[in-house]
Amino acid sequence: MEMPGQSIDGGFADPVFDAQSVFRAVMDAMARPGTVQPIGRSASPPAPLTPTAAAVALTLCDHDTPLWLDAALLASDAAKTWLGFHTGAPLAHNPAEAHFALVCDPAEMIALENFAQGTQEYPDRSATLILAVESLTAGPGLRLEGPGIETEATISPTPLPRHFVEQWKQNHGRFPRGVDVILAAPEHVACLPRTTRIKTMEA
Amino acid sequence: MKNGRREEAERSAERKAAMAALAMASGGEIRRLWDAAGFETDAQALRGPETGLVTVRGRIGGAGAPFNFGEATVTRATVRLPGGEIGHAYALGRDKEKARLSAIADALWQNPARCAEIEEKIIAPLKASQAGADEKRRTEAAATKVDFFTMVRGED
Amino acid sequence: MYVAVKGGEAAIANAHALLADRRRGDRDVPALRLDQIVEQLGLGVDRVMAEGSLYDKELAALAVMQARGDMIEAIFLVRAYRTTLPRFGYTRPIDTAVMQVERRVSATYKDLPGGQLLGPTFDYTHRLLDPELAGGADVAEPEQREAAPEPMPRVSEILAHEGLIEPDGSLPDGHVTGDITREPLEFPMERDIRLQALSRGDEGFLLALGYSTQRGYGRSHPFVGEIRIGEVELELDVPELPFPVTLGRIRVTECQMVNQFKGSAKAPPQFTRGYGLVFGQSERKAMAMSLCDRALRAREFGEDVVAAAQDEEFVISHSDNVQATGFVEHLKLPHYVDFQAELDLVRRMRAGHAERQGEEGEQREAAE
Numbered sequence: 001m002e003m004p005g006q007s008i009d010g011g012f013a014d015p016v017f018d019a020q021s022v023f024r025a026v027m028d029a030m031a032r033p034g035t036v037q038p039i040g041r042s043a044s045p046p047a048p049l050t051p052t053a054a055a056v057a058l059t060l061c062d063h064d065t066p067l068w069l070d071a072a073l074l075a076s077d078a079a080k081t082w083l084g085f086h087t088g089a090p091l092a093h094n095p096a097e098a099h100f101a102l103v104c105d106p107a108e109m110i111a112l113e114n115f116a117q118g119t120q121e122y123p124d125r126s127a128t129l130i131l132a133v134e135s136l137t138a139g140p141g142l143r144l145e146g147p148g149i150e151t152e153a154t155i156s157p158t159p160l161p162r163h164f165v166e167q168w169k170q171n172h173g174r175f176p177r178g179v180d181v182i183l184a185a186p187e188h189v190a191c192l193p194r195t196t197r198i199k200t201m202e203a
Numbered sequence: 204m205k206n207g208r209r210e211e212a213e214r215s216a217e218r219k220a221a222m223a224a225l226a227m228a229s230g231g232e233i234r235r236l237w238d239a240a241g242f243e244t245d246a247q248a249l250r251g252p253e254t255g256l257v258t259v260r261g262r263i264g265g266a267g268a269p270f271n272f273g274e275a276t277v278t279r280a281t282v283r284l285p286g287g288e289i290g291h292a293y294a295l296g297r298d299k300e301k302a303r304l305s306a307i308a309d310a311l312w313q314n315p316a317r318c319a320e321i322e323e324k325i326i327a328p329l330k331a332s333q334a335g336a337d338e339k340r341r342t343e344a345a346a347t348k349v350d351f352f353t354m355v356r357g358e359d
Numbered sequence: 360m361y362v363a364v365k366g367g368e369a370a371i372a373n374a375h376a377l378l379a380d381r382r383r384g385d386r387d388v389p390a391l392r393l394d395q396i397v398e399q400l401g402l403g404v405d406r407v408m409a410e411g412s413l414y415d416k417e418l419a420a421l422a423v424m425q426a427r428g429d430m431i432e433a434i435f436l437v438r439a440y441r442t443t444l445p446r447f448g449y450t451r452p453i454d455t456a457v458m459q460v461e462r463r464v465s466a467t468y469k470d471l472p473g474g475q476l477l478g479p480t481f482d483y484t485h486r487l488l489d490p491e492l493a494g495g496a497d498v499a500e501p502e503q504r505e506a507a508p509e510p511m512p513r514v515s516e517i518l519a520h521e522g523l524i525e526p527d528g529s530l531p532d533g534h535v536t537g538d539i540t541r542e543p544l545e546f547p548m549e550r551d552i553r554l555q556a557l558s559r560g561d562e563g564f565l566l567a568l569g570y571s572t573q574r575g576y577g578r579s580h581p582f583v584g585e586i587r588i589g590e591v592e593l594e595l596d597v598p599e600l601p602f603p604v605t606l607g608r609i610r611v612t613e614c615q616m617v618n619q620f621k622g623s624a625k626a627p628p629q630f631t632r633g634y635g636l637v638f639g640q641s642e643r644k645a646m647a648m649s650l651c652d653r654a655l656r657a658r659e660f661g662e663d664v665v666a667a668a669q670d671e672e673f674v675i676s677h678s679d680n681v682q683a684t685g686f687v688e689h690l691k692l693p694h695y696v697d698f699q700a701e702l703d704l705v706r707r708m709r710a711g712h713a714e715r716q717g718e719e720g721e722q723r724e725a726a727e
Binding site: 215216218219222223226227253254255256257258259260261262263264265266267268269270271272273274275276277279281291293294295296297337339340341342343344345346347348349351 | 408409412413414415417418441444445446447448449450451452453454455456459460461462469470474475476477478501502503504505506508513515526527528529530534536537538539540550551552554555558559592593595597599600601602603604605606607608609611613615632634636637638
């Protein structure tokens with residue numbers, strides 16, 4: 001398989017420092033669920049991969065982390081080649097085998113329960129889902145509670161998977177098992193770890 | 204069509220051999236040949252040069268099921284030349300400059316106008332010195348071969 | 360119980376400075392260079408690569424120098440370094456049948472295709488210390504012999520023609536090659552995982568276990584089918600290239616140990632094998648590994664597990680010298696609180712003991 005030049009352009013210019021700064025943003029967002037952390041535009045991937053989702057994937061994925069792609073990404077040879085070249089991550093054909101999932105079309109996404117949930121002994125063997133969203137402020141508000149949130153936090157991502165609040169309730173109910181979610185918006189990230197409860201959906 | 208495919212396979216084998224010659228050479232040797240040839244050293248880095256590991260596999264009993272038996276350092280680089288050619292390099296060890304030059308060599312090799320020059324001034328000398336070193340080691344080992352002879356036994 | 364204790368920073372800093380000084384030694388003696396270690400202490404470098412589980416001669420030489428020649432410390436340094444590197448992938452399995460052979464001997468066949476090549480061996484030396492070497496005498500170039508290259512099939516292939524030897528080890532269909540650098544050890548384990556652990560295992564430990572099998576601790580009637588040492592090519596499949604890319608060559612030692620097997624309900628009498636494969640020129644280690652590999656297959660052949668070398672959990676859990684040294688050496692770290700608790704316990708037991716002795720004495724007096 002020979003690859004066209006443009007599909008391997010646009011990786012981190014400075015892999016060590018770029019990955020460190022994205023990692024710091026994701027870690028802060030995971031530690032303080034609902035906060036919106038800025039990340040610079042350090043990756044320029046081919047569509048439909050977004051720069052933020054791509055930067056998170058470059059930071060977290062490697063040869064040892066099977067990666068699941070949603071239908072939109074799977075249909076793009078350019079995106080697959082780019083991810084393969086820059087992360088080395090093998091593609092997971094079954095969502096239950098993936099360590100990470102990259103979703104560019106969250107509204108059409110398969111249910112959270114299809115992904116690896118970890119085990120009682122090893123709850124860390126679960127999937128982390130990277131959802132490329134359009135905005136963290138334009139959607140319906142979610143009121144969040146749980147570890148890392150002093151009283152409550154609000155976040156308004158869009159688009160979200162169908163019946164997301166109900167699905168998240170089930171995900172939280174599986175604790176200590178369950179998936180964690182990284183919301184990758186243009187130049188910002190926010191996270192929903194499995195410990196976070198979504199209290200109500202604001203109108 | 205069939206011919207085209209065979210040509211492509213041959214071309215692929217030649218490129219693999221050229222990359223192998225670069226991987227097996229020392230960084231100093233490549234640098235010397237490169238300087239002598241006066242080839243360009245400017246290229247845009249698309250990835251690396253970066254050092255990582257490969258896990259080395261053997262086979263149980265020599266030819267059975269695979270197993271991992273250790274790791275090795277590897278350095279790789281991918282570059283793009285101003286003309287658009289993309290070159291890759293992988294080699295054991297941690298020599299980043301060697302990986303970068305090797306990737307430029309691979310990129311130039313793919314340009315039909317430059318390929319012969321790269322083969323002649325870089326790849327052929329590397330292959331010759333590697334073949335010479337291999338032959339020396341082989342004949343040195345051959346000198347330690349045991350020539351058995353059976354002593355006369357019994358009585359006639 | 361662990362309690363954080365502060366203090367000793369200045370002592371630690373000064374100890375490290377003293378270590379650096381003692382490592383350098385007498386400044387009138389020229390400092391060692393890494394290339395000297397690589398070229399002239401090659402087998403030490405090979406051992407660090409094999410047990411550090413990282414093929415990189417310069418790094419291994421640096422580790423030997425930094426560790427002042429303490430091999431296990433050097434191996435520890437290499438293991439620590441390798442955790443800092445990303446992994447690019449798994450190579451294609453090496454093919455030892457096309458090795459550029461430097462040494463190849465068989466104890467089972469005198470005349471075999473390709474012949475017996477002694478190579479750079481200590482065998483047949485008189486083990487007499489050499490004052491000339493100490494004097495730095497010049498060394499002659501080795502002899503060369505012009506001979507057409509001959510293929511050198513593995514000895515196991517020769518026996519296989521007669522059907523008298525088990526085939527190369529296979530694993531069940533769909534088995535995913537295990538990797539102890541990624542998954543925690545779980546017992547019982549498949550042979551591929553054992554071999555990975557043995558290949559990086561401590562040479563001394565495996566040597567002692569291998570020796571124990573010869574002395575009757577575990578069933579074993581071994582012959583060296585073949586030992587070969589030389590260089591093999593490494594190839595890696597990468598997505599950006601249409602062919603497996605050649606990474607270069609590494610030196611390995613392979614040992615095929617052949618063992619008589621009287622047969623079982625499942626298998627006819629035949630020869631079975633233990634396999635050893637180690638980085639570098641490490642013949643003793645490869646032989647010990649193959650003895651241990653065979654002994655650890657006891658379950659597979661329906662043999663009774665009666666000796667240490669056959670006990671998978673015992674052997675594999677204790678073969679890693681970095682783990683072993685960590686646990687043994689941690690005993691020298693402060694255990695002040697632990698020990699206070701024990702001290703208190705022993706005092707109380709002692710008091711109780713004295714009290715009971717006193718009571719018994721009184722009873723005895725009363726009885727008399």
